[in-house]
Amino acid sequence: MKRMTFRAAVSAGVLTALAASPLFSQTAFHKFVAVGDSLVAGEEGNCLVERHQNRSWVKLVANQLGISDFQQPLISERALTNPLTGQPCLGAVISGQTITVGAVSQMGTNQNAALSRPYDNLGFIGSPRIKDFVDLKVSVPGRSGTDNVAAIVLRNFAGGPFEGMSAVDEANSLNPDLVGLWAGNNDVLGAATSAVAIDGVTLTPVAAFEAKYTEVLTGLAASGRTIVTFTIPDVAAIPFETTIPPVVVNPATRQPVLVGGQPVGLLGPRTTSTCSTPPCPLPAGTLVTLSASSLLAQGIGIPVALGGTGLPLPDGGFSPPSTLNPGVLLYPDEVALIQQRTIDLNAKIGSISAANGAILIDAYSLFNEIKVNGFEIGGITLTASFLTGGLFSADGVHPSQIGYAIFADQVIQALNAAKGSGIERPDIAHALLTPNVPTISTAGEVDPSGGPYGFSLSMWKELLGSFGPEEGISVVLPGSGKRVPRVVHR
Numbered sequence: 001m002k003r004m005t006f007r008a009a010v011s012a013g014v015l016t017a018l019a020a021s022p023l024f025s026q027t028a029f030h031k032f033v034a035v036g037d038s039l040v041a042g043e044e045g046n047c048l049v050e051r052h053q054n055r056s057w058v059k060l061v062a063n064q065l066g067i068s069d070f071q072q073p074l075i076s077e078r079a080l081t082n083p084l085t086g087q088p089c090l091g092a093v094i095s096g097q098t099i100t101v102g103a104v105s106q107m108g109t110n111q112n113a114a115l116s117r118p119y120d121n122l123g124f125i126g127s128p129r130i131k132d133f134v135d136l137k138v139s140v141p142g143r144s145g146t147d148n149v150a151a152i153v154l155r156n157f158a159g160g161p162f163e164g165m166s167a168v169d170e171a172n173s174l175n176p177d178l179v180g181l182w183a184g185n186n187d188v189l190g191a192a193t194s195a196v197a198i199d200g201v202t203l204t205p206v207a208a209f210e211a212k213y214t215e216v217l218t219g220l221a222a223s224g225r226t227i228v229t230f231t232i233p234d235v236a237a238i239p240f241e242t243t244i245p246p247v248v249v250n251p252a253t254r255q256p257v258l259v260g261g262q263p264v265g266l267l268g269p270r271t272t273s274t275c276s277t278p279p280c281p282l283p284a285g286t287l288v289t290l291s292a293s294s295l296l297a298q299g300i301g302i303p304v305a306l307g308g309t310g311l312p313l314p315d316g317g318f319s320p321p322s323t324l325n326p327g328v329l330l331y332p333d334e335v336a337l338i339q340q341r342t343i344d345l346n347a348k349i350g351s352i353s354a355a356n357g358a359i360l361i362d363a364y365s366l367f368n369e370i371k372v373n374g375f376e377i378g379g380i381t382l383t384a385s386f387l388t389g390g391l392f393s394a395d396g397v398h399p400s401q402i403g404y405a406i407f408a409d410q411v412i413q414a415l416n417a418a419k420g421s422g423i424e425r426p427d428i429a430h431a432l433l434t435p436n437v438p439t440i441s442t443a444g445e446v447d448p449s450g451g452p453y454g455f456s457l458s459m460w461k462e463l464l465g466s467f468g469p470e471e472g473i474s475v476v477l478p479g480s481g482k483r484v485p486r487v488v489h490r
Contacts, residue, residue, distance in 0.1 A: 028419075029065050033120050033171045034058040034180035035133055035220065038466075039230075040123025041153070042404060044393035044436070046462055047089035047107050048125050048149075049077040051436060055401040058121050058180060060408035060426045065178075072121040073153050076108030077438055088462065090394040091437065092387055093454060099387050100454025101394045105438040110152050118162060118170035124153040127186045127466055129204060130212040133167040134219060145465055168219040179220050180411070181358075182230040184213065184349060188342050192235040193397070193463055194326035194475070195289055196316035197334040201324065201473060203341050210348045217356050226419070227358040228411055231346040233367040236335050239386035240290050240396035240463075243453065246282040248302055251452045257306060266301040268329050269312040279312035285332035288313070290386070290396050291460040292328035293451035314478040324475045326464055359418050361410050375406060377428055386453070390432075395463065396455075405431035 034040045041048050042056025053059060053072050062070040078086065080103055088103035112119075126149035128136070139150035139157050154170060156162045162170055171179060187204035191197040199205055220227060235241070247256045247263040256263040265281025272283045282288070292313055295301060302308025316327030330338070346364055353360045367384075370391060374381045383389035386396050391403045399407070405428045412423050450456035457477075464475055 028421075029178040029226070030067070031120075031174060031176040032058075032062050032065055032067055032070065032178045032180070033174050033176040034123055034182075035167050035171050035216075036123045036180070036182040037128050037185050038123065038125040038398060039185060040121065040180065040182050041125050042121075042123070043125045043398045044395070044400060045090035045104075045398070046395040046459070046466060047087050047105075048075055049089060049105070049107055050074045050111070051077065051439065052401075053121070055404055055431065055436065056121070056123075057404040057408040057411065058123065060405060061180070061411050062120070064408070064412055064423055064426055067120075070120045071112065071115055071117075073113070073119055074111045075152075076111055077105050078108040080104070080106055087466075089438070090459065092394055100450065100452070101387060101459075102450070102454050102456075103459075113152075113155070116161075118155075118165075118174060119153065120174065120176075122153060122167045122171055123182075124149040124167075125466065126150070127190065128183075129187050130184050130209055130216060133183055133216050134212065135166065137164050137166045137169070168216055171220060172222070177225055178415075179225060179227045181217065181220060181227060182363075183216065184209065184232050184345055185235070187345060188232060188338055189235050189397070191334075191338050191341075192238070192241055192330070193289070193291075194316055194324060195287075195291070195328055195330050195334070196318060196324060196326055197330070197337045197341075198318050199341075201318050203338070204345075206341070206344045206348065209345050210352070213348060214352050217352055217358065221356045221358075226415070227353075227356065228361060228414065229349060229353045229358045230361045231349050231364040232342050233363050234339060234342055236287060236330065236338050236342075237368060237371050237384075238397055239384060239389075239392050241287045241330065242384075243290055243386040243396065244288040244292055244296070246284075246286045246288050248306055248308075249452075251297075254452060259306075264303060264306060266296075267303060267308075267310070267312045268301070268331070269315050270331060279310065282329065283332060285335065287330040287335055289328045289330070290453060290455040291326075291463070293453045293455040294449045294457045294460065295328060295451075297449060297451035322473055324473050326475060326477065359414050361407070361414055363407070366406075366410065370406075377432060380432070382432075395459075397463070401434070401436045402428065402431045 040058055042052045044052045086106040089105045090101050091104035093100050093102040126145035128146045132146055136150055139147045141148055141151045151157045156165050187209055191202035194202055196202050247265050249256055267279035268282045269278050272280050299308040300311050301313035304310040313329055314327040315329045317325050371384045374383045382391050384391050391400055393400045405426055408426045412425050416423055
């Protein structure tokens with residue numbers, strides 16, 4: 001496969017010149033509105049704050065179009081409190097020569113709540129599925145994570161200025177001539193993050209997805225309006241799923257431990273073709289999520305002979321009628337189901353987009369190509385490696401500011417190709433050279449239970465709360481007996 005290459009000027013002088021004199025080309029687009037989930041909102045590091053929002057692909061596209069009145073629900077960033085009273089923002093934590101991940105700040109309040117019209121960026125976090133962009137017309141704070149954030153972004157809570165209006169309704173009320181729609185990611189993401197792949201619980205059935213995606217896209221379509229849509233990335237290929245190998249590693253070197261010249265598999269609860277009595281070594285093709293880091297630090301999943309407990313890492317499951325028991329392992333059959341569901345949903349996105357004349361961005365292929373070949377900019381090759389690769393944020397799920405800049409560039413290129421326009425492409429080098437760190441003083445410490453990657457149990461809880469399953473499903477962590485907050489009955 002051909003390496004993706006983007007040559008960019010990276011000198012400070014060139015960047016300063018570009019910032020001072022933006023070269024906007026004349027286009028017919030005067031009003032740009034975006035609808036979707038966390039990838040539209042610009043989430044990084046498991047949170048959404050102003051520094052993330054202003055580096056999202058949506059805001060970068062608006063900048064390139066020369067749209068000055070582009071409004072977002074700008075969320076302030078606060079120093080960490082102890083205990084945390086809000087959703088923490090994860091970031092890289094450097095200690096000597098070791099890089100781990102930890103909470104560096106937390107989400108604050110909406111500084112643009114008094115805007116008298118809907119926002120131009122209607123993307124919201126909290127795991128909205130495709131149905132929520134048309135069905136969620138009255139958000140109820142406290143009912144679910146999706147409701148909590150929808151109340152901030154859509155402001156359609158009871159008595160609010162836009163009560164009774166869905167995201168699609170609010171987008172249409174602004175009469176845009178350009179709409180971006182990236183939705184459907186959470187219709188498969190919950191299966192990957194909870195490591196439980198069950199149709200109708202953590203995976204949206206294909207027929208249900210097709211019906212709602214059609215409703216969303218046809219609801220946004222209008223005469224003379226340009227719509228840009230996106231496919232769903234392979235969520236089984238993100239760092240959250242691929243960083244920890246299925247074999248025992250030396251935590252100091254992070255290299256496989258060899259016994260008799262061979263790596264030793266981590267232990268799981270399932271039987272395999274070569275092991276009939278669990279715990280058994282994980283079969284080839286099993287994915288171990290970052291959530292396992294804190295468990296591995298306790299010796300869980302590691303054979304006794306290598307200093308572990310001999311206990312298996314938990315494999316998730318569903319206890320009818322309404323309890324999800326998340327795990328940290330995706331066995332090969334679960335990986336195959338998630339990937340096939342992603343392919344099936346992407347086929348529906350493609351066909352529905354074509355039927356409505358939308359411009360389709362193939363994010364699935366782009367993610368996979370970057371994963372294999374990296375992304376070269378100014379002689380620097382960025383990769384999908386967790387923390388050190390540069391393309392993903394500290395939660396291992398969402399892109400970094402560089403990743404979002406790449407998507408903005410893809411949108412501009414697609415618009416230019418489809419419309420014959422000359423919109424100036426965004427300066428990805430600026431995203432590469434601009435630090436994306438809290439602008440407040442923080443005193444966060446890495447949770448020592450987080451293992452070599454610093455990915456602690458508390459972070460796992462927060463992620464599961466963000467990428468929860470269908471409403472009405474309770475989530476119970478292994479052995480904790482505690483329900484994960486924000487995944488409740490609707």
